[in-house]
Amino acid sequence: MYPPMPHGFEKPYAAFLFDMDGTILNSILAAERVWSDWARRHGLDVAAFLPKMHGSRGIDTITRLNLPGVDPEHEARLVTEAEVADVGDVAAIPGAAAFLASLPPDRWAIVTSSPLRLARRRLEAAGLPLPKFMVTAEDVTVGKPDPQCYILGAERLGVSTRDCLVFEDVAAGIKAGEAAGADVMVVTATHHHKMETPHSTISSYDEIAVRISADHKMLVVPSAA
Structure with missing residues (x-):
């Protein structure tokens, strides 16, 4: 029996929204x-x-x-x-490739502050898949910490932000996810110092897995579960 999971684990989600740099790849x-x-x-x-x-x-x-x-x-x-x-040392965050591959393709999106050309280049360099849905710098008039990007990401997936889990690594993105009304998971893989945050954290995607519920929503569970 596992102890109660922190916020971000106990709730099934309609979709996941991922920041890119520092969240699924290290650039x-x-x-x-x-x-x-x-x-x-x-x-x-x-x-x-x-x-x-x-x-x-x-x-x-x-x-x-x-x-x-x-x-x-x-x-x-x-x-x-x-x-x-300059993408010579761009690499995927540990476990990110397998975690993304485990998700239904129409249930996740990348929401990045990078321009589209750069996003594609870095994803390719990191060996990560190009998602079916992506929001880039050109798609918004105001960037993070404004929530516009995450609201647009949820709209493109046809879901409410309140049914989304945002994966982020820095303050501007975390604030954008919060302001959009989504739950937030903080990825600490590239952090040099401990971040004080009320949100659940992971240092690697090897720590988590996804279960699909009976109503086709996604539940984050510990990878050992």
Whole structure:
């Protein structure tokens, strides 16, 4: 007999919504190389800047800086091109490939702050499947932590956000999932420091599995169950 499971495990869901970078694949080294080069070119303190760029659309990150004479749209395109070219050490989060393969294809989506070209490139580099449904940077007018992306992801799957479990790794995405009305599972595989969160956490997808209920909903269970 297993003890009562924390929030995110005891409830069956109609669909799962996955962030990409840091959640199903690790692209931190590649992203930080590109963004470090960009930050240095613009005279920024790289160490202070890097923590602020994770989880947000590139255009939103650059716009927030309000740098004189800098066109955020143009600069974001340059960053994307550099990121598309730099995927040498992008890798899947442990267990992610098998976990995604175990899900019904029409019951999950990727909801990422990355542009579509970059998302496809990184998924390919990590050996992960291209999902049937995906929401990327181009699909929204405001990025995370705004909930628009997760609301759109649920709409594309034909379900309510309240019937979705969002998998996320950073604060901006967690806030977006919460604001959308979804439950959240925090993936800590790429975290260097412990995150204080009221949500359930996993460090690897090897820790969990999915059972399909009689009404065709998905229940997250410990992988040993």
